[in-house]
Amino acid sequence: MKSLPAHLVSRTRQGLCGIALAASLSTAAVAGPFTADASDADGGPQGAQPRGVPNLSLPDLRKGNGGAEALKEVTGIPATALDAYRKAGQALAGSQPGCHLPWELVAGIGRIESVHASGYGLRTDGSTERPIRGPRLDGKQFALIRDTDGGRWDGDTEYDRAVGPTQFIPSTWVLWGADGNGDGVKDPNNIYDAALGTARYLCSGGRDLANAADLDKAILSYNNSREYVNAVLDWMHTYQADKTTAIPDDTAATPYRPDPSAAATGAHSGSAPARATLTSAATNTAANHRPNVPTPPTPEKTPDPGTDTRPEPKPKPDPKPDPRTVRRLDPIDGQDLQAEAGKKLDRPAGVRATNAQGGAVSRKGVTFDIVGDTLARFPDGARTATATTDAQGIAVAPLLRTGDRPGRFTIKASAPGEPGKAVTFQVTLRPSPTATADMLTLLDVRPLRATAGSAFSDALRVKATRYGQAAAGTVITATVISGKENPAENTIGPYFTRPDSTGPLRTLVLPAPGVDGVITLPEVRADQTPGTYILRLATPDGVTLDIDLTVTPPPADR
Secondary structure, X not given: OOOOOHHHHHHHHHHOOOOOOEOXXXXXXXXXXXXXXXXXXXXXXXXXXXXXXXXXXXXXXXXXXXXXXXXXXXXXXXXXXXXXXXXXXXHXXXXXXXXXXXXXXXXXXXXXXXXXXXXXXXXXXXXXOOOOEOOOOEOOOOOEOEOOOOOOOOOXXXXXXXXXXXXXXXXXXXXXXXXXXXXXXXXXOOHHHHHHHHHHHHOHHHOOOOOHHHHHHHHHHHOXXXXXXXXXXXXXXXXXXXXXXXXXXXXXXXXXXXXXXXXXXXXXXXXHHHHHOOOOOOOXXXXXXXXXXXXXXXXXXXXXXXXXXXOOOOOOOOOOOOOOOOOEEEEOOOOEEEEEOOOOOOOOOEEEEEOOOOOEOOOOEEEEEEEOOOOOEEHHHEOEEEEEOOOOOEEEOXXXXXXXXXXXXXXXXXXXXXXXXXXXXXXXXXXXXXXXXXXXXXXXXXXXXXXXXXXXXXXXXXEEEEOOEEOOOOOOEEEEEEEOOEEEEOOOOOEEOOOOOOOOEOEEEOOOXXXXXXXXXXXXXXXXXXXXXXXXXXXXXXXXXXXXXXXXXXXXXO
C-alpha cells in the first residue's frame, strides 16, 4: 500500500502529541470529573466522547501508514458537516471580510465538541435524529447556570446544558444564534445554524483571525483552556494542510488511538508528562530542535580594589494579574440597538467580561443602567438590572420593555468594583405604524366660514401625533354638533359629502392618516341654516379636537 506523504509524517513527529485529554467542559470551564449517566447526557454510539466534554484527541496522521484510505479516516468530515463549515466561512467572508475566518477553524471546533455530530443520526438538512446535550450545569461538577430557555433547546427547565454540534449554552445562543440553512429558525441543534453561530462568535469584537493573537483569543473565548486551543489549532492545520474528504453522514471520524511504537519515548502515551508538553504543530518549529553545542567558559575577571562585589538584588517580579479581575468589557454583536416603540429590541444588550490574559471571567455581576428620558424599563419597572456572567464571561441584560414613546436613550453596562471600562449601547425606538394619537392638531389655523348653501373653500387638514411623532395608526371619527353642551349629532348645519352617500353625512369615520400623521378631511358644505357649529374629531382613546365652523346667511337680494 502507498505510504503517507512525507510532510504528513514529519508534521506528526514534530508536534502532534496524540493524547486523549479529558479536559474541562467547553462551555463551563470548571474542573471536575465527568460522571453523568444517561440521564445527564444523551449518549452517542459506544466509545463516543460524552457531549459537553471536549474530545481533545489529536490527529494521528501516521495511522499505520495506510495510504489514502487511512488518511481519509482521520481527515474525513461527514458531507453535511463539511458543507455547513464551508458555508459558514463563506457567509463570514461576505458579512465580516476583515475577520479572515477559515472554515477549517469552525471544523476544528466541531471535531472537538461533537466529532462533527457523528453517531447522532446527522441528516442532510443539518438536524440530528438524537439531540446532542452536555451535562446539567448545576454547580456540582461544572458551572452553575440556571435555566434560561425554558428547556426549549436543552430539554431541561431547571438548569442549562450545552447543546448541539458546537455545544452552545442557550443564553449564549440568544446572542449568537444564526439561521445557516435558511429555514427561518435559529436552532443550535442544527449543524448549519450551529456552524454559522460559531463563526459569528469567533469573529466578534472586530477580531482579525489572520492575526495569531486574535486567533488565540477567539479560541480561548470559546473555552478558556490552553489544551483546548492547541487541540483546535492542530485539527484546523490538519484540515488546511491535507485535502479534506467528505465521508457519509453519521460516519464517526476515527479518534486517536495510542501508537505502541511510541511508548519508549513517552510520545502518544497519554501520560502526565505528555499532557504537560502538548504543543500545536503550527508553532513547533526547527527552533525547538537546536543541537546541544557546549559553550566555552568565560574567563573570570579580577575585581578592582574597593569594588562592591556583593550580588545585585534581584528585582521583584510583577504580581501575577488576578484571573478573576475584569479588565475589559466588550459589547457583543455591536452597540446599536433598535426596535419599534412598544415592541422588543432586535437583540438584548450583552457584554463579555475578560481578564488581563483575555480569558473569560465567570460569575461576575454586570449592571445595566437605562440612561435618558424614556419610558423603557426592565422587569418590575426598574431602570437598573444586574446579570451574572456565564462560563464564557457573557452577561445579557433582562428583557426590556421599550414603552410606546419613540426616541433615543442609552444602556450603560458596567462591572461594579472592577477596573474594566463601562460599555454604552445606543437604543433607537422608531415610531410604530399602528400607534394611536395622544394629540390632534389643526393645520393652517384660520377662521372657517362658509355662506349658507356653499362649501367651505379650503380643505381641512389635521395631524395625529403621539409623543410628538406621527401616529399613522389613529382612527378618527368626525361629528358635526351644535355646541359643547350638546354633543349629539346635528340634523342641520354643515355636512360632509361622499360619492357613495345618498344624503348629507354629519358623522363620518375619516380616512387613515398618512405616514406623516396628516389627514385631509373630505369636503365640508353648509346647508341653508346659518349659525355657529362645532366639528368634533375624536379617537377611540378619548382624544378630541373641536373646530369652529361658521355659516353666514346668503347675501340679500338688491
